[in-house]
Each structure stands twice: as C-alpha cells, then as structure tokens.
Amino acid sequence: MSDGASTVRLTVGQALVRFLAAQWSERDGVEQRFFAGCFGIFGHGNVAGVGQALAQAAHADPEELPYYQSRNEQAMVHAAVGFARLRDRLQTFACTTSIGPGATNLVTGAALATINRIPVLLLPGDIFATRVANPVLQELEDPRSYDVSVNDTLRPVSRYWDRINRPEQLIPAALAAMRVLTDPAETGAVTLALPQDVQAESHDWPVEFFARRVWHVARPVPEPAALDRAVELIRSARRPLLVAGGGVIYSGATQALADFAAATGVPVAETQAGKGSLTWDHPAAVGAIGATGTTAANELAAQADVVIGVGTRYSDFTTASRSVFANPDVRFVNVNVASFDAAKHAGLAVVADAKATLTALGERLAGWQVDQDYRTRTTELAGNWQRIVDDAYAATAPTNLAQTAVLGAVNEAAGERGVVINAAGSMPGELHKLFRARDPKQYHVEYGYSCMGYEIAAGLGVRLAAPDREVIVLVGDGSYLMLAQEIVTAVQENVKLTIVLVQNHGYASIGSLSESVGSERFATSYRYRNPKTGALDGDVLPVDLAANAASLGADVIRAGSLDELRSALAKAREATRTTLVHVETDPLTGAPDSQAWWDVPVAEVSTLEATQRARAEYDKNKPSQRQYL
C-alpha cells in the first residue's frame, strides 16, 4: 500500500479486534452485531497480543467488543453456545485463550458447538511462528515437524481452521471465518490459531478491512422440482409423521409449522433440539420421538409411511438407533439447509430453509389433509401420554424425591417463557419425554454432545442473550462436579441464574444403563471404597455441593420436600442474585418407558450372568435395526 491514507498500522491482535467489532449479521432485514463480546482467559500466549488489543479497545469504547472473564476455556465455549443458540445463531461470542492447556481446553467446547451446528469463534494463542524461542513454555515439540502444535487438535472439531503465520493471512482467514460462522449449513466452531509473536506484530492494513460488514444469513428456497417431488410423496401418504429438529427453531419456522400441522393434520414429533417447535398442547403435537420419546410419537413412527424430517440430523436417539421407523415401506422427505443431513435415510432431499419450505408445502398442499381416523388416533395417543406425564409429575420415591416430580415443579416454575437448561445424565431423557414447552426457546437441552458441565456455563450465555427471561439450570451432581465454576462469572457479572442441583450421589443415568447392559451398576455411584469388599460400595460421600455453591458466591436454598422445592423456586424467581436450590432425589426411581430401543452393544461373551441375560436381550432387539434405503 503506497497511499498512507488508505491503510492503518495496527498489530494483528488490534486488527482482529477491530475487525470483529465491525461484523454484523442480517436475516429477514434485521441486522445485529455478530459478536456480542469476547470471553477470555489470559496467559503468555495472548496477553500481549489479543489481550493488549482488547485493553486498548476497552479504553476507546467499552461497548465495542465487551470482554468477559471466564474460569475455564471449555466453559467459555459453552457460554458462547448457549448465547448463540438462544439468538438463533445470528450472534455469538469470540473466545480468546493462551497457548497449550488454555487452547486444548477448548476442544470439548468446540466439538459441542460443531455437533450442534452452533457458531462460535475460537482464538487460541499458538507457538512462535518465527520459532526462534523454541521450545516455548507449553509447546508440544513434535519431533517430526515444527509445524505441529497442540492447536491441531482443534482441526477435526472446527468447521474452519486456520493458523495465522503472517499478518496478511488474517484478511482471507477472517473473511472465511465469517462466511462459515454465518452459513446455517456450515456453521459450528471456527478456529483461528494465533502464534503469539504474530499477534504482537504490526502491519499496514487496508482500512476497508475494518469497514462495517453485514453478513446475510440466507433462507435458501426449495428448488421447484424438489418441492414437486416432496408434495407428490406427501400426498401419497396415509400415515405421515413430521419430525421437527433444531432447524425448525433456528429458522424461526415454528408458526409455519403450527399452521402446516393444523391444516394438514400431520402429527408432529420432536427431537431434543427441536422440542418446543410446537407448544405441547397443539392438536398435532405428539411430543418427543425416539429412544427418549413418548409412546404416542413412537407408535405413530412405527407405522408411518412417510416421514417428513425438518431440520433434523436423525441422531440415534431420534431414530431409536434406526429402529423406530418400522414400516417396511417407509419413505423420508428431508428438509434441511445442509445437503449432508437432507440426504440421510435415502430421503427425498429438499435442501432449503425450514420456514420457506414449510410455507411452500402448506400452499402446495392446500386442501389436502390426513383422514379423520388418523387425526382422532393422534389426539388419543397424545392424550394417553399426557396422563402419563401427570402421573410422573406427581410421582413419589421410597427415599427423597422422585426426579420426575422435581422436573414437574421446574416445568411449572418456568412459566410461559423461562428457559430450562440441561445436557447430560438422566434428566435429558426425562425432560424430553415430560417437559411441556410453551415457547420455542424454553427447552434448552444440549443433546448433540450431551456434555456434562455445559449446564451452568450455558446458563450464563443464555441469560446474557435473554436478560428478560428466567433461566433455570438443571444440573446433576456429577455434572456439577465436572464444571460449575461459571457460577463465579455469573456472580461477577450480576447475571442472575436459578440453578437446581439434583443430588443423587452419582450417575443415575449410567447406573441404569449399566444395569440394562449387564454391567451391574459397577462404579456408577459416588461412594467410599469399602474395606470389606474392596469396591466403591461403601457409605455415601460427605460431599456438600450446596456449601460448594455458596463458597463460589451463590445464594443457596436447601429443599427437602416438593413443597419446599416449589417455594424455593418461587423465592429464586424473585431473587436478584444467582441462587442454587439443592434437592436430593432417589437415583432408582425413573421415568415412564418410551418403549424404544437404544443400541449400546453388550459383551458377547461373559462370566457374569447379568451380562449374559443382557446380551440375550440385545440379540433380540438388534434385528429391529434397519438401513433405510
């Protein structure tokens, strides 16, 4: 650049921060700043580069790219994901880390973001590009190549990955990062690895690089011929079933879906990410499908001749490991922005936006509907399941509370708009079956990666995204122990969360799974090692997680009964500070059965009788699994 007026001299860190602050997304004519802020933890890999740039930006304009501390790099990705999911992927956070462990702590969060198709920008520091100071503190030192660093572990979990070895490389990399982050079909974690020397290096940047840039988030419309084929197949169906996935919600297609279902009478089942697509009491709603489904959805799935999958990636939980769709002649119509997902189960692919397609299908199918018997059957099955939910919400347990009753109280406390968050353990399945969603954003269960430790960190992001909504984080004791530190950030930022800690002294979920696969609940509860047996079957551990939460700065309420839980939730709702409600449940009292299978292979040979029995059961179920061709 010879013309001094058209360039500006900045470090790579400063240029990156200035670029990020100038990015906007737009869908349906509404624009929003793409990066609501930057989470970070500093170390020698970013303190002098991106860290200095953030400090300088905070002096100039604290609103430009607000900085938030975090306590753990994995947690900051979870928080960014929670935020982006609530904002329908139109906005997210950047995450800056040091090199080495700070960078590799991102891997789990990145995998979660990518699997759930949620945008998040990761900015790990990296080892010197010049290599003169090798080996720098925390450097891997691969003897085969100096080009390898620990940041390469982020490659398979990133949708775009680049290393900025020279300042000029930032320009194409930053633009490519934005393209992927704002593309609904490609989005996920995006990593720009930033060698620590390059971050601090200066360069003359063209000023156009920092111009306000608006990224249009597309709504691809269905190809007319694909729409014709889909209409023809749906018209031929006698027992159609629609499976609503997360794409329905991200696309803002919930009203279009409600209209389509009401007009055609096609029953609607929901995946984990798609739950809330319809309000629970919509006449066509049959609730959760698959391994954690309702008997209503699973019975309709078993007979369905045409399955219309909208915005779903057909995970094994959704399909009950490819056993739930049992009609030998079943055909699939898959509406998805990602051709990868649209092609699944040899489906008739409509590679397009959910809202645009449901609207178009509704128009093209005007006047067509399922027969009255099928509508009646749908209503009957849904009603039967709702009675089961009533019973589960009223259930008691031999010791402590039944978890389903706790979930009922939380469902009630969430009201019309409160967001309930969960990710792993026995609660996601129970919530999927039982929760009565009244709003598309109310049910926030991360079940793409089902990552213990997502809950509280995501709560922080969700509440930042929706300060006007009550946020109730449901977390098991095992998951709490995995990653609870963002309570400190919530307290620091005065971001109010209600956290319901469900204490059952270990892994109720894996305990019950272990039993079903013949592993006898081996080592799935938190107990002392028993000197008599040598096993972990001694007394319950003297762990007090309520005291732990209090030590991190939360207010704490201990609830010993259902009434106490209800009043604790009411108190937490009125509170202005992050409040943890501690409740003890019985790990052996489960939820109503889905009558569906989940493929978890059982040992083929064994000396344990329990395993042999489980294997016989497995061999019985396995033939129900199909390739849909």
Ligand SMILES: Cc1ncc(C[n+]2csc(CCOP(=O)(O)OP(=O)(O)O)c2C)c(N)n1
């Ligand atoms: C990070 C991570 N590690 C391991 C697992 C496997 N896993 C799934 S559920 C679970 C136990 C969860 O325990 P808790 O949070 O107490 O819930 P509970 O099963 O008791 O309902 C484990 C270990 C996981 N999902 N995530």
Ligand SMILES: [Mg+2]
């Ligand atoms: Mg537990």
